[in-house]
Amino acid sequence: MAEFRLHWQVTNLALTRANTEIVGLVSGLNSVRLQDLVITVNEAVTNALEHGAGPAMVTLTADEVGVAVEVTDSGNSLEEHHLQLEPGQRPSRGMGLWIIRQLADQIKVDRPPGQSRLRFRVNRVAPAGVVLGSPSRWYSKPMEHPPEEPTTSL
Incomplete structure (x- = not known):
């Protein structure tokens, strides 16, 4: 497969999601990995x-291999340590980087002059040990307070 690149300035999230889906389809991602992307x-x-x-x-x-993603802005505020932050026990916000960390295959933050840049990959093949479709794929490492399993009574 020849490399295919799409670059744009974000004007709305719906267009961003549509562009992303097109690139994911062109790259051959399956439906689960496309959703991750x-x-x-x-x-x-x-x-x-x-x-x-x-x-x-x-x-x-x-x-x-899959799709490489680069998102930049001129805020110059995103730092590598932000990737290590865990969401609180009942978060309502602040989970974006954590979600990316769970779903992406590689992730990196750097700061070219005057910018913040987040780079990550979503590959066609999930990382070893990840069972696609399994809720455990959302947790790449143990959480302090994992969600409780639902209980059912008969």
């Missing part, structure tokens, strides 16, 4: 719009 890009762009400054720019590159 759309969710992670949406979360990254939402963070850039809410916490960054200036326009958010997205670059998606489909290749033989």
Whole structure:
């Protein structure tokens, strides 16, 4: 497969999700990984719009492995340690980077001059040990307070 790249300035999230889905389909992602890609890009762009400054720019590159994502803004506020933050016990906000960390195969933050840049990949093949469709795939490492299992009585 030849590399396919799409680069745009975010004007609305619906268009961003549509563009992302197109690139994911072109790259050959299955339905689960395509959903992972759309969710992670949406979360990254939402963070850039809410916490960054200036326009958010997205670059998606489909290749033989999957899709590489780059989201930049001129906020210069995103730092590597933000990736390690865990959501609280009952979060209503602040889960975007955590969700990306759970679904993406690789993730990195850097700060080119005057910018924040989040880069990650969603590959065609899920990481080893991840069972697609399993709720456990959302948790790449043990949580302090994992969700309780529902109880049923007969």
